Amino acid sequence: MHRVYLDNNATTPLLPEVFEAMRPYFFEKFGNASSIHQQGQQARAAVEHAREQVAGLLNCRPAEIVFTSGGTEGDNLALFGLAKPGEHVITSAVEHHAVLNTCKRLEEMGCSVTYLPVDGRALVDPDDVRRALRPQTKVISIILANNETGVLQPVKEIAKIAVEADVYLHTDAVQAAGKLGLDVKEIGCDLLTISGHKIHGPQGTGALYVGKGTLLQPLLYGGRHERSRRAGTENLPGIVGLGKAAEIAREGFSDGSVERMAALRDRLEKGIVEAVEQIGVNSGDALRVPNTTNIYFDCIEGEAMVIALDLKGLSVSTGAACSSGAIEPSHVLTAMGLSADRARASIRFSLGKQNTGEDVEFALSLVPEVVSRLRELSPLWKKAVSHQPSALS
Amino acid sequence: MPNIRTVAVAMSGGVDSSTVAAMLCAQGYNVVGLTMQLWNQRRLAGHRGMPNEPVQGRCCSLDDVYDARRVAETLGIPYYVVNQEERFEHDVVRPFVEEYLSGRTPIPCSLCNNHLKFDQLLVTARQIGAELLATGHYARNEYDERSGRWILKRPADRAKDQTYFLFGLSQEQLSRTLFPLGEMRKPDVREEAKRAGLRLFEKPDSQEICFVPGGDYKMFLDAYLEEQGEGLPDTAGELVTTSGEVVGEHSGIHNFTVGQRKGLGVATGSPLYVLEIRGDKRQVVVGSGDELYSRTLRAKRLNWIAVEELREASRVQAKIRHRHEPASAVVEKNGDDEVLVTFDDPQRAITPGQAVVFYDGDVVVGGGWIV
Numbered sequence: 001m002h003r004v005y006l007d008n009n010a011t012t013p014l015l016p017e018v019f020e021a022m023r024p025y026f027f028e029k030f031g032n033a034s035s036i037h038q039q040g041q042q043a044r045a046a047v048e049h050a051r052e053q054v055a056g057l058l059n060c061r062p063a064e065i066v067f068t069s070g071g072t073e074g075d076n077l078a079l080f081g082l083a084k085p086g087e088h089v090i091t092s093a094v095e096h097h098a099v100l101n102t103c104k105r106l107e108e109m110g111c112s113v114t115y116l117p118v119d120g121r122a123l124v125d126p127d128d129v130r131r132a133l134r135p136q137t138k139v140i141s142i143i144l145a146n147n148e149t150g151v152l153q154p155v156k157e158i159a160k161i162a163v164e165a166d167v168y169l170h171t172d173a174v175q176a177a178g179k180l181g182l183d184v185k186e187i188g189c190d191l192l193t194i195s196g197h198k199i200h201g202p203q204g205t206g207a208l209y210v211g212k213g214t215l216l217q218p219l220l221y222g223g224r225h226e227r228s229r230r231a232g233t234e235n236l237p238g239i240v241g242l243g244k245a246a247e248i249a250r251e252g253f254s255d256g257s258v259e260r261m262a263a264l265r266d267r268l269e270k271g272i273v274e275a276v277e278q279i280g281v282n283s284g285d286a287l288r289v290p291n292t293t294n295i296y297f298d299c300i301e302g303e304a305m306v307i308a309l310d311l312k313g314l315s316v317s318t319g320a321a322c323s324s325g326a327i328e329p330s331h332v333l334t335a336m337g338l339s340a341d342r343a344r345a346s347i348r349f350s351l352g353k354q355n356t357g358e359d360v361e362f363a364l365s366l367v368p369e370v371v372s373r374l375r376e377l378s379p380l381w382k383k384a385v386s387h388q389p390s391a392l393s
Numbered sequence: 394m395p396n397i398r399t400v401a402v403a404m405s406g407g408v409d410s411s412t413v414a415a416m417l418c419a420q421g422y423n424v425v426g427l428t429m430q431l432w433n434q435r436r437l438a439g440h441r442g443m444p445n446e447p448v449q450g451r452c453c454s455l456d457d458v459y460d461a462r463r464v465a466e467t468l469g470i471p472y473y474v475v476n477q478e479e480r481f482e483h484d485v486v487r488p489f490v491e492e493y494l495s496g497r498t499p500i501p502c503s504l505c506n507n508h509l510k511f512d513q514l515l516v517t518a519r520q521i522g523a524e525l526l527a528t529g530h531y532a533r534n535e536y537d538e539r540s541g542r543w544i545l546k547r548p549a550d551r552a553k554d555q556t557y558f559l560f561g562l563s564q565e566q567l568s569r570t571l572f573p574l575g576e577m578r579k580p581d582v583r584e585e586a587k588r589a590g591l592r593l594f595e596k597p598d599s600q601e602i603c604f605v606p607g608g609d610y611k612m613f614l615d616a617y618l619e620e621q622g623e624g625l626p627d628t629a630g631e632l633v634t635t636s637g638e639v640v641g642e643h644s645g646i647h648n649f650t651v652g653q654r655k656g657l658g659v660a661t662g663s664p665l666y667v668l669e670i671r672g673d674k675r676q677v678v679v680g681s682g683d684e685l686y687s688r689t690l691r692a693k694r695l696n697w698i699a700v701e702e703l704r705e706a707s708r709v710q711a712k713i714r715h716r717h718e719p720a721s722a723v724v725e726k727n728g729d730d731e732v733l734v735t736f737d738d739p740q741r742a743i744t745p746g747q748a749v750v751f752y753d754g755d756v757v758v759g760g761g762w763i764v
Contacts, residue, residue: 307473307475307517308520308522310471310473311471311522312522373520377516377519377520378516379516
């Protein structure tokens with residue numbers, strides 16, 4: 001069966017160049033980067049080269065990069081590493097669970113946390129951040145690009161507030177990396193999380209940018225790896241792959257691949273909106289990363305739509321991969337004011353650099369047909385149509 | 394009829410539904426496996442006497458989903474978990490709780506079949522392109538040319554008969570359902586599972602109500618109502634005899650079911666049984682074993698399968714609980730959406746809240762809820 005993958009916010013396919021870069025580090029270049037001998041030196045050199053590549057993507061110093069096992073660890077390290085019992089954390093209602101559930105745990109440990117609301121576009125108001133500040137505020141953590149809708153938070157403005165108040169600013173940039181330029185100096189954050197597998201790198205890899213002078217309590221204790229910020233033998237092939245993926249992601253801003261992806265996303269979104277009635281783009285009127293569109297289709301069950309499309313060869317999702325199977329509708333969509341029904345009727349299409357115009361046409365050939373079938377059998381749709389005779393004419 | 398080749402199988406992770414998936418694959422159907430996630434087994438953990446860890450091997454446990462997924466992998470079929478927790482709570486769990494609190498003894502499995510499996514899941518199946526839904530129930534269905542109706546029949550393996558829980562199916566639902574185990578006996582099913590290479594062929598059958606750990610429904614009510622912030626209402630009251638004499642007190646009507654002997658807290662010479670629960674008066678009526686027998690019952694919220702509706706008094710075999718051998722009776726209309734059932738011989742412990750299902754030999758005529 002012809003298959004098209006439009007769930008790149010869940011994970012992206014590994015680029016062949018990335019795999020080729022990793023391959024020797026599974027075999028002949030297998031060393032432990034802490035060893036004195038030649039194999040160890042070779043491994044160390046590879047890790048530090050990767051660190052430079054990641055630093056290049058974020059425009060920071062290599063020493064400010066801590067390699068992690070992925071976005072979740074980066075978010076955990078940033079927040080657990082900074083906030084102590086009695087201190088205060090500011091975050092938003094639309095964070096990834098890696099931040100939200102870390103904050104819940106911090107509350108159990110004696111921190112207080114403010115979860116800022118968002119407006120109808122899912123945006124945090126920087127003035128709310130300012131108002132939430134307390135003398136005990138230690139860190140602000142706001143997601144840069146939302147994983148479900150792709151909406152971009154005003155992190156730069158929030159950074160100015162953080163500087164004035166002298167509190168740390170962390171941003172989860174997992175979904176922003178590779179899709180928009182990430183210059184930590186321009187953003188003005190102290191910590192920033194990225195993940196390897198969202199930028200066509202390997203799963204189980206990631207990095208946390210920790211700005212110079214930011215004192216972080218580690219999560220893992222052991223050897224003095226990563227300047228004592230993250231103990232444990234480095235994941236050598238993974239780190240090499242992350243480095244290569246970061247380098248390619250950076251090139252994407254000048255070689256036209258990001259723009260091409262953006263054009264395909266716009267084509268897909270426009271095509272669906274034109275072909276299907278009673279739908280809308282979530283956060284459609286806000287700035288978003290150029291690969292994501294999140295659309296509600298009234299009177300359908302998003303879960304059934306994902307299955308129906310999957311059986312026809314199109315991979316999409318109802319939201320965060322981690323939410324699948326959960327009873328609650330997306331916390332992101334409900335926080336921006338969508339009803340539970342509409343949140344459940346929302347589908348996320350997320351493109352990657354491998355996607356082509358044909359992929360988009362394939363999706364456009366399926367979505368309207370599948371939506372009509374779902375609606376034909378939906379008791380909600382029958383009711384909605386019967387209450388709106390004009391919709392039929 | 395069109396050549397329908399795509400069928401969704403309701404997979405629970407047990408031997409029966411897994412075997413159904415294997416059999417349909419072997420028959421050349423395009424099979425899609427679906428599991429309904431109905432209840433979060435962790436949800437009440439630690440509430441009011443509930444164990445801190447969920448009981449293993451229950452419906453909707455991670456183990457069962459894991460097993461169903463492994464079967465789908467073995468068979469090479471697409472497989473999905475569909476979340477129906479909200480509907481399950483609304484349509485099954487909540488009514489289950491309300492029934493007990495009103496002094497009746499509910500059967501959640503029938504509600505689940507009516508509202509979830511053969512309603513919501515069938516809709517989902519059709520939405521994703523499967524015109525038919527197959528389940529691992531032991532039952533038979535077929536189109537009857539003479540009456541022009543889809544009929545439901547008892548299975549070949551009488552010991553596994555599940556038609557009692559299926560009396561609520563509509564014609565539409567029956568026409569879109571496959572019961573591939575209808576002609577099989579359980580040992581044959583296990584044999585078939587083994588032959589198909591399913592590693593769970595020896596997995597034990599599930600017995601209890603899937604969301605009530607250890608079958609302790611009182612603990613469940615207590616924990617659930619605490620979680621809901623409601624708490625168990627006070628339904629304590631009197632134990633009375635049929636002649637109205639107060640012989641003791643009880644701690645709440647939800648603790649009783651008709652026919653119950655233990656836990657009455659009254660010492661008399663001869664054994665006492667619960668005869669009736671008067672929810673409005675919070676009274677539990679007790680009496681001797683002989684008084685437990687009754688010749689008639691009334692049932693409401695009826696569904697007819699073999700006939701369009703009951704026109705005249707009919708001779709049937711009526712089954713009043715899952716483990717009850719259908720007994721000869723006459724069923725007749727008793728007003729709107731109500732029937733009166735008169736048994737030839739008095740039946741023990743007719744229990745409001747349970748279903749009564751009418752059979753004509755192997756054929757399910759219809760059924761309703763005992764009031």
